[in-house]
Amino acid sequence: MFTKPIHTKLLYLAILAAALLLPWYVPDAYIFQIVTMSVLYAIAASGMNLILGFTGQVTLAHGAFFGMGAYGVAIMTKAGIVFWLALPVSALIAAFIGLLIGLPTLRTRGAYFAIVTLCFGVIVWIVSGNWIELTGGHNGIFGIPRPSPIPVPFFGQIEFFTQTGMYYLALAVLLLVLFALYRLVYSVFGLTFMAVRNNEPLADSVGINTYATKLVSFVAGCFIAGLAGGMYAAMMGAVSPSAAGYMLTFNFLIFVILGGMATLPGPVVGAFAIPVLMEFMQFLDDYRMLIFGALLIMVIIYFPMGLVGGLRRLNQKVAAWRQQKFPESDHASR
């Protein structure tokens, strides 16, 4: 009941192949680094999309949870804890703090939730710049070790000292996150998220615990943000308060909205297309946020489902047109 047409599946396979082969055709180390960052942003933005797009709760603290993952891994690995333990623990810490914050604040609605999460995000950012003993203050934390190699029987080991190793690690996590989100969203359980977004009183009246539903969505989204942040720390080797800042939240928001809110590919498309486009338009750097601010407004007014939603609409129009023109060939196209 939730299946996709064949040509969509083929498209996804092609994209997957392109992603797997990326190190071979992007030899430029700088661009490669940007693409790897995009993978991490795509993970975090997908988490935000679960809360914002599918469940309809405008969280403006997502950067803070990314930061908790980043600082968590930074602090733990510098204390000698192995990355493979530090990463899940950091993500769990982000999820746990998300639970603590979500429990009281998810009782608020709409604008109040947006403001209260924005306030929380700013507090985390201020604290990360001032709690010098824990976070190193404005300078942040340096010299975070790369993940230790994973031994594989017969093959030797998988190493992460190169950018390529980190890229594949990030890609694997992105695929895992997307797979999990796919299962959650395209199911009866996922429908309850959308029910809450669409009509909370009705959802309540048909026996859905809307408060618990929002909480699950929020905590899961925060966990994903923490995961992305943790890998960011290991990849960059350093974290500073900007990795927990509200500008980061706004960046995630831009990826989600321009890519396509409440679609699974949307945030991924946004997180890849926007940073890469910006690199090719360096001369526009000063105008970055001027353009994206205006785009955010225009897209939300005219294409609330972003690029992916727009393409889907186009696809439907084309399909309808084809059916009208060539009723016979319709079977073939499915």
Added chain:
Amino acid sequence: MDLFLQQVFNGIMFGSTYAIVALGLTLVMGILNIPNFAHGHLYMLGGYLLFFFASTIGLGYWLGMIVSVAAMGVVGVIMERIVYRPLNDQPHINAFIAAVGSLLFLESFALVVWGSQGLRIPNPHPQIIEIMGITMSIQRLLVIFGAIALILGLHLFMKKTILGITIEAVAQNREGAMLTGINVNRVSSMTFAISAGTAAVAASLLTPIFMLSPSMGAILGMKAFVIVILGGMGSIPGAIFGGFLLGLIEALGGGYISAAYKDVFAFGALILILSIKPTGLFGQKEV
């Protein structure tokens, strides 16, 4: 004692700014049920326009202030027209996102036009006087008295003019007002003009004392939200009272507890209060 009084004075000065900025925000939120996240950025833009008209063009402080306030009124009307009105009957979260878009746009507009370096206009009233051991400049006193004058003026406007009374009616009951044939679109436009205009007055009063920077609106705007939610959306007395209260708390908290965490008090208080009472202290209305 002197330190205490000095902090109280500073608290009142900041509080009067908070009060008028929150006043503009509470009107817009009461009317449109939209959190205008860019409200603090309207304040910021007002400051830069004062710089532009007073210093760059050379109109001087007072004339520059009048022109920049009027210009900001126009900015408010434009903002309502092209950003919020098309989203009137869309799901609410779309308007929140458009608000974030406006905020990013305005901040980066100031950055592109005036650069990230702090700018100043010469203080028109730098004279210092001392009363009961508190040093205060004339400009700082002007902030307080200017704010009080604005509040009184706005109060008279809301109570005595037809437009003011209409705005309050719409803020209280949008559907009801529509049924009685009030042109809600026109009221929304005017409210945005007043809201942006008052933000520009606050900025004009404060700009001679502090440096202008493109990022100065963000935190101020959030504080205005804290005040509006705690004081009750659409409530003018709530905004005034909350503004002065927050100014005093910050001045005393920042002076005696921790300057670095000064902003945390306001935001922390909001989280705490909304956790206990999800619709705000005086909340009846939900967004």
Added chain:
Amino acid sequence: MLRVESVTKRFQGLVAVQDLSFEIIKGEILAIIGPNGAGKSTVFNLITGTLKPTSGQIFINELDITGARPHQVASKGISRTFQTTSLFDQLRVIDNLMIGYKWRTNLGFWNTLFHTPRWKAHQAETYQRAMETLDFLGLAEKHDQFVPALSQEEQKRLAIGIALVSKPHILLLDEPTGGLIQEETDRVTDLIRRVREQGTTVCLIEHKMQMIMGLADRIVVLNYGKKISEGAPAEVKSDQAVIEAYLGGEVHA
């Protein structure tokens, strides 16, 4: 089966429901009528936990549910519709029904994430029950459409379907034919009869007297939040208090 016991609801000064007691008996169709603002919808909101009574109690099969939250009441088998048609209008018809069935299943976070055998069974059961309900509603062909593509009558049917899909014991319908023309009203009335034949107890608020007289087994009449009459349609129709309440004889609700 469901008992309302001296329930009062005050909204700052205004008494919307005053010392109201009545019972819904298993298998019947009970109608609640009364002029606009009499407090009928408020009664539904009190039963389903949307509002909390100022005083009084509500029981389901002797279980006290006063003050329970809406989703808890729903999971006791009490379903409702709203006066203004309320649907998940961003979703497809079939999705609307599957959401309505969700609480009957174990389709939670972990089961869904790991596609456990229980998930598979419940997911299939939900789909099947949703399709079955669509057949019952006469909306089977529309299962893949989005809600805004439906006609007003179809939307009203769907709203009833969302409440009905989970096989509730009691179905509360708030003006199920409001805004419909005679022909459509007849079809929805027929649907309500079939619901009862299936064994679901129905309690409905209605404005159309003609329809009520033919449909209801019993009627409760409210005026200014108070019960002024109760009984079989014929009794209520000739009750002096009811005639007075409706000013001058003709009962038009």
